[in-house]
Amino acid sequence: MNKIMVIGVSSGAGKSTFARQLGEVTGIEVTHLDRLYWKPNWVEASLEEFSADQQLVVQNDQWIIEGNYSGTFPIREPHADTVIYLELPLRVCLYRVLKRRVQFHGKTRDDVGEGCKEKIDKAFLKFIVSTYGARKKKMTERMQRYAQEGKTVHYLKTPTQIEGFLGTYNKNT
Template sequence: MERIMVVGISAGVGKSTFARRLGEQLEIEVFHLDAYHWKPGWVEAPREEFADAQRKIVGNESWIIEGNYSSTFDIRFEAADTIIYLELPLYLCLFRVLNRWLTNLGNTRVDMGEGCTEKMDWKFLKFIVTTYSSRKKKMQSRFANFLAKGEGRKVIQLKNKQEIKAFLENVIAK
């Protein structure tokens, strides 16, 4: 496990926190895609700039890249040796998103682009709810394709808080 993608079913599943803890334990640098995707004031980076940043990251010997971003998924997919997928129930993801918003109101989280103060809107919540189920199917297909690319690739699916906690504790023990 040297080139790790951390992806998840939804916002609020805990990708950023998980990746940060994993990075600390494995002593591997963590890259949060939101920090590359969002410019100050919640302006999206041009697609090619966002893609180029990822191409540069995956050129490193080891990395943990956290985030979904389907438009550039293949850049990470081709270079990764491990995908770690987090899947928690929709209600918990929504609760965490709302809690994160209230906790960080007026501040910029460490995993976000500079100048992107915490915000919440109906469009974002609707996106989470309406894409949750379809994303489950899409991820399973992606995992099968990833594993078919050759030996040495691994997909780890963690589907509840206990599995996530146990995985992180096991990484420490190794």
């Protein structure tokens, strides 16, 4: 487990927190895609810049890259030896998104770009709700393909499974 993609069904699945914890127990540097994508004040990076930044990271001997951004999966997929997929229920994802909004009100989280103060709007919540089912189906198919390609795939669906994975890995190091 040297080149690890941490992806999830939705915002609020726990990708950033999980990746940070995995980085702590493995000593592998974590790259949060939101930090590469979002420039100060929620300005989007160009596709060229975003892609180039990822191309640099995947050349390293070890990495944990956290985030979906499915349009750039082809940059990470060929290099990853391990994929960890978090699929928590929609209600849990929504709760966590709302909790994060309150917890980081007026602040910038360390997993997003500088100057990107936490925000939420109806469109974002609607996006999460309206695309959850389709993304869940597509991600399940993607995990099956990764397994067929010989990647190690971990499919974690509950907080207990997530904690258990980290605990087991921590004991094995």
